[in-house]
Amino acid sequence: MEEKKMTEKESLELVSRMIQATRQNLVKGSGNYFLVYGYTALVLSIAIYALFYVTGNTLWSIGWFLMFLPMSVIAFRKKKNKPLVVTYTDGMVKKVWQVIGSLFSLTIFVMLVLMFIAGKCDFVLMLPLSLLYAGIGTAITGLVIKESCLVYGSFVGFVFAVYMLMSYTLNGGTEMIWNLYFGLSLTVMMVVPGHVLNNKIEKL
Structure with missing residues (x-):
């Protein structure tokens, strides 16, 4: 039996539908x-x-560990609102964030080990590192689902992360103002693109 070959137009349409399905799953599947x-x-x-x-x-600053709470919320909502179709691009995005999540966990583990060894640790350093990790994940997600605001928004996180790390090396310590920088970065990097994505899905 001869396999039917897809035309270039059909291939592009299939990829487009997969990307659109992934966008909808990111918005509707987990809030x-x-x-x-x-x-x-x-x-x-x-x-x-x-x-x-x-x-x-x-x-x-230990309050930042509350950032793990959204994982529980998302996991609960995903059980209630399972997507009807899981595409290849869904799998790609999921694996990207699994890697990013592993980097968060590994960084915290290493910092805790060093704290027990050295007797001190400045967890505020997690802010610029988290911005780098989240920025990479957001940028890759934006490229996969072809959403430019996610890609460009992540640049703000990169800039603030580099600024914080340079400030740390030049001034020899962290600053509490970094908390506000982190919140501002995540607003530009995730909140604004999140609303843009919601708006586009609602218009479909």
Whole structure:
């Protein structure tokens, strides 16, 4: 039996449908990954900085561990709203964020080990590192689903991350203002593109 070969037009249409399905799954399947994480980061950045400003206690930075909460929310919503179609591009995006998630976990593990060895550790350094990881994941996702605002928005995160790391090397320490920089970066990198993506899906 002879296999039917797809024409170039049919191939492009198939790829286009796969990309569109992935966009819809990112928005409808979990309440929009970007909005969930972006707004969580924005609220935490303001709250942690305000608490530090009032109390002067840098231990409030531990509040950033609440960023793991959206994972539970997304996992719960995905069980309730499973996508009807899971495409190849869905798998690609999922694997990208699995790698990014592994980098987050590995970084925290290494920092904890070093803290026990050296007796001290500045977890505020997780902010620029997280921006780099999240920026890479967001940029790749934007390229896969052909959403330019995700790609360009991630550049803001990269700029702030490099600025923080350079500031750390030049000034010899972290600054609490980094919390606000992180919230601003995630707003541009995830919240704004998340709303753009929602708006495009609603118009379909």
